[in-house]
Amino acid sequence: LPKKGASRFNVSMRFATVDAHLHAEGLTDADLETLARFGVHQVVLCAHDGALPVGDCSAASWRGQFDRLLGFHGPRLERAGLRPMFVLGVHPAHAPERGLEALLEDLPAYLSHPAVVGVGTLGLERFDAHERHVLDRQLALAAELRRPVWMEPSALQGNSGLRRLAGVLHASGFPLERALIGRVTPAMLPTLLALGFTLALEPSEGRLSLADLTRVLKRHGASRFVLSSHAGEGSADLLAVPALVSHLFDAGLPRDLIRRVARDNALAFIGRPDAMSPPGPTIG
């Protein structure tokens, strides 16, 4: 991949970047080393329903996923030269019926781990009472611990689903700017911005192209956005963040704006604005 993609990186990266959402279980050690080589430094590993065994969303499986992220994938990232941070939580649409309360009661201990920076990945699919309960419990916990949440709206719900989701957060008193929405499409952007969410921009085929993202950042500035690849799931581009940074430099966007969207905003969002990043490598 790096050889084939090398032509995409014809500028010096100049600073280390943050990838605000990826899934380590879908990435090899070589993938992780490639990420580090292309200037990605801090990486947010998100728990998600996709890492559960097929058809098994038991409490034991959720705990197993959290333990694997912290105990296995975290050290694997560190060996590759990356700095892992974690977002842990139970997706409301795939929460267990049995053992749910005990699982939710275990979350504060997981969230007290120094490298756990947020709660997620959360979302609502059916908007039923069970999902709402699981979401509300975790929003309350996030608010209490002053942590942000990572959310993915259901692709099928469209803009009315986004407004419903915003209504649920409002009702629970959770500030929308502390909810990071991923899997954004061009059609969702105006509604998400109007509602006041923070957005994880992911360059990906079929959703947001590099040209789309350049336009968005030129028009709206960097303040509402962070960058993510969603690498490790499906066909997501491992090098989405460095590719976009390179593209933004080539498109002539100000260095300060690029650094904010590719690093500083994410560190501020997770409450570690002073987290030290080494200077980025020079590529190309």
Ligand SMILES: [Zn+2]
């Ligand atoms: Zn994800």
